[in-house]
Amino acid sequence: GVYVGAAILLLLLSFTARFRFDLTEEQRFSLSEGTESLLSQIEEPLLIKVYLSGDFPAGFERLQRETQHQLEEWSAKNGNVFFEFINPNTVDNANEFKNQLGTKGINAVQLQVQNNDGQSVLNVFPGAILSYQEREATAVLLEDVMVYDPAAQVNISIQQLEFNLAKALNTLLTTxxxxxxxxxxxxxxxxxxxxxxxxxxxxxxxxxxxxxxxxxxxxxxxxxxxxxxxxxxxxxxxxxxxxxxxxxxxxxxxxxxxxxxxxxxxxxxxxxxxxxxxxxxxxxxxxxxxxxxxxxxxxxxxxxxxxxxxxxxxxxxxxxxxxxxxxxxxxxxxxxxxxxxxxxxxxxxxxxxxxxxxxxxxxxxxxxxxxxxxxxxxxxxxxxxxxxxxxxxxxxxxxxxxxxxxxxxxxxxxxxxxxxxxxxxxxxxxxxxxxxxxxxxxxxxxxxxxxxxxxxxxxxxxxxxxxxxxxxxxxxxxxxxGNDDLVLNVVDYMLDDKGLMQTRTRDFKLRLLDGEKLVAEAGKWKLINVALPEVLLLLAALLFNLLRRRKYAHS
Incomplete structure (x- = not known):
């Protein structure tokens, strides 16, 4: 009876309470104290429009996914935070819309994309506009860094994601x-x-x-x-x-x-x-x-x-x-x-x-x-x-x-x-x-x-x-x-009374697959991924049938 009652209580709690645990090594799904302090000041709806939507290569898809995770954490901390993802390439009057984004500091990044017809150019707009109390602020989501590896650029951008969004929010809240x-x-x-x-x-x-x-x-x-x-x-x-x-x-x-x-x-x-x-x-x-x-x-x-x-x-x-x-x-x-x-x-x-x-x-x-x-x-x-x-x-x-x-x-x-x-x-x-x-x-x-x-x-x-x-x-x-960012960031650091600059030190490890090993063992892992679930399902069915026979045989 005690176990049944505990199970019912846990079931009820699962519907009424939300539990979030960050089990990642770098605590990538945990917000900094500075960001949480800013979110606690939001008393009216904050709308965040993210213009990173579409069918992207793996790197930008990862940036899109991490942006969504970050904003989900914001929304979990404060119910007044709302966000949506918009694809600038598919809206009505797309060219005019893209020009408007440019005037707000969100410029297109051109990507070479491989498709069935060969290579094509895809315009991506890695930025977000935060709106609060009839005010707007822009957050650029892709760091403009001199690196030769696009994956490293995306990883740096993900590391700075919370900082860039929080900085834009701070601009909105600072009167x-x-x-x-x-x-x-x-x-x-x-x-x-x-x-x-x-x-x-x-x-x-x-x-x-x-x-x-x-x-x-x-x-x-x-x-x-x-x-x-x-x-x-x-x-x-x-x-x-x-x-x-x-x-x-x-x-x-x-x-x-x-x-x-x-x-x-x-x-x-x-x-x-x-x-x-x-x-x-x-x-x-x-x-x-x-x-x-x-x-x-x-x-x-x-x-x-x-x-x-x-x-x-x-x-x-x-x-x-x-x-x-x-x-x-x-x-x-x-x-x-x-x-x-x-x-x-x-x-x-x-x-x-x-x-x-x-x-x-x-x-x-x-x-x-x-x-x-x-x-x-x-x-x-x-x-x-x-x-x-x-x-x-x-x-x-x-x-x-x-x-x-x-x-x-x-x-x-x-x-x-x-x-x-x-x-x-x-x-x-x-x-x-x-x-x-x-x-x-x-x-x-x-x-x-x-x-x-x-x-x-x-x-x-x-x-x-x-x-x-x-x-x-x-x-x-x-x-x-980087001269402009040097001056801006040092001024921000010296005058930072909210602790936002500490979020710039976050270091997310880039865990890439071994390319050579991936090619050499591709067949093996495809077979495992396809066959293993079927084998496990078959074993589970056999085990269930065996237990059922034993039960009714004794009856």
Whole structure:
């Protein structure tokens, strides 16, 4: 009676309660705390339209299936989550519909598909649009990564699936955008040169140019420093992009106090002065130290970083157009993102005349390497002659004897003020309270100002000449490098108060079948799959018949 009652109870529970267990090694069907926190905020219907539907090759079919599994988990966590899969190739007015998807950031990916008539081209739209309270956000589901194996690209995309969907949801739920400042006043990059990253950041942040030389005046004519500090502190993050003029002691002090107050800071600093424009005046030019002219060496040293006055050459490099073809240029290294939540699985980041940087011991500060060179690289101390000869002499990897040179670092912890044991600049006056230590905070330092500089259109007749291009896009090769994602992800990481960035570290193992073994043993496994169920069914029938005979024979 007890067993019957327990069985009935379990049966009733199976109809009224839902149980979900994730038995996978990587916990691929378990949501992160950050995603669950976002889902708990949904109080009205959230509709997710996924445009990944159709008859796909195996890889995209897997991406489609994993997307459905992910959204099923969302729906199980919050009943207000609804989703549907749509095939853009079969809707009415398909061409117009596809153009609309393009304007929303979901672009077609062309696949070569094998069918009975040979090969054909299939347009796939790996993206989703999330709608909530009359607002929309786009999630791109296929990662744009430079890999030669399509299966690896799909696997990386699946690893980032939860993050990309959750990031879009966070955009929908964020009504008050955090502010990001582009610092000016020291010869930094112009608004046109940073338009690419400004546009990319504007999806989730309010981006302003902030001049450190535009002070309000007090009645006595002195600059109103308290107003400057108050305005600067309204920004969650400040970016210093390729300064070319020295920082005054007052500006350094204000930035230092901004950090001490919990502000996040990103530095994109040139160690040497070297620009490609110089080659338009002759076949060579002299790259000379620039870092010492900026008057920030002591500031960075205190925080735990030293940018060196050298220039990197790397066999793994971008190219330049010599009017005949694209030639590899060792002074444009392609930097590899490291295994850190902020940069994991990013495309290569393109630099121009990059310097090395060193991390230093700084109490209470933990440093994480974000970018490195390849295994065939070297650094040359400035002054150094940059010559066009390097363009036409194929680099010999044996001459590039250094490896993994650091070009980007993230600092986290409680920063000590560079002015803790020093007198504040006289211009600061007595009205500003001096902070000597920051709360737990973060700072990123990169040894190239060009990491954050976008190109402007010079060759595409369909665009206005001089129009800013997306950050990381090389108009001469048509390659989209990872510069934009580098800046976006590091800003997201430093300002992440929901823990979403931790979902970027998920690593799903790609368990592929052995191709050679599959061909060699195909017949055996087909026979097993066809015959074994029939044999088992026959044995079960014989066993049942035998037991039945025994039972009624005794009767």
């Amino acid at each position: 008050d955008k955090p502010k990001v400042a582009m610092i000016t006043g020291h010869g930094e990059l112009s608004a046109v040169e940073t338009a690419g990253i400004g546009l990319a950041l504007s999806e989730n942040y309010t981006v302003d140019r902030f001049s450190m030389t535009a002070y309000k005046a007090l009645p006595n004519g002195d600059p109103d420093l308290q107003d400057m500090v108050r305005r600067l502190n309204t920004y969650k993050c400040a970016i210093v992009a390729k300064p070319t003029e020295a920082f005054s002691e007052l500006d350094k002090y204000l930035l230092d106090q901004y950090v001490m107050g919990g502000g996040k800071l990103m530095w994109f600093i040139d160690g040497v002065h070297a620009e490609m424009d110089s080659l338009s005046f002759g076949p060579e030019f002299l790259a000379y130290p620039a870092i010492y002219d900026l008057n920030i060496v002591d500031l960075l040293f205190k925080y735990g970083v030293r940018i060196n006055a050298d220039v990197i050459q790397d066999v793994r490099c971008g190219g330049v157009n010599d009017r005949r073809s694209i030639q590899p240029w060792v002074y444009f290294p392609l930097l590899a993102a490291q295994n850190h939540p902020a940069v994991q699985n990013l495309n290569a980041v393109k630099g121009e005349f990059v310097s090395t940087l060193d991390t230093l011991e700084s109490p209470g500060i933990q440093s994480s390497i974000l970018l490195r060179t390849s295994i065939n690289s070297k650094s040359v101390a400035a002054p150094h002659t940059v010559s066009l000869e390097a363009l036409y002499n194929r680099p010999d990897p044996r001459a590039f004897t250094q490896r993994d040179l650091v070009t980007g670092v993230l600092l986290e912890g409680k920063f000590s003020s560079a002015y803790a044991q020093r007198i504040a600049p006289k211009a600061a006056g007595e009205g500003l309270p001096q902070l000597k230590e920051s709360p737990t905070s973060a700072m990123a330092v990169f040894s190239d100002g060009d990491f954050i500089r976008n190109q402007v259109n010079l060759i595409n007749p369909e665009l206005p000449r001089g129009q800013p291009l997306p950050l990381g896009y090389d108009q001469y090769t048509g390659i989209q490098y």
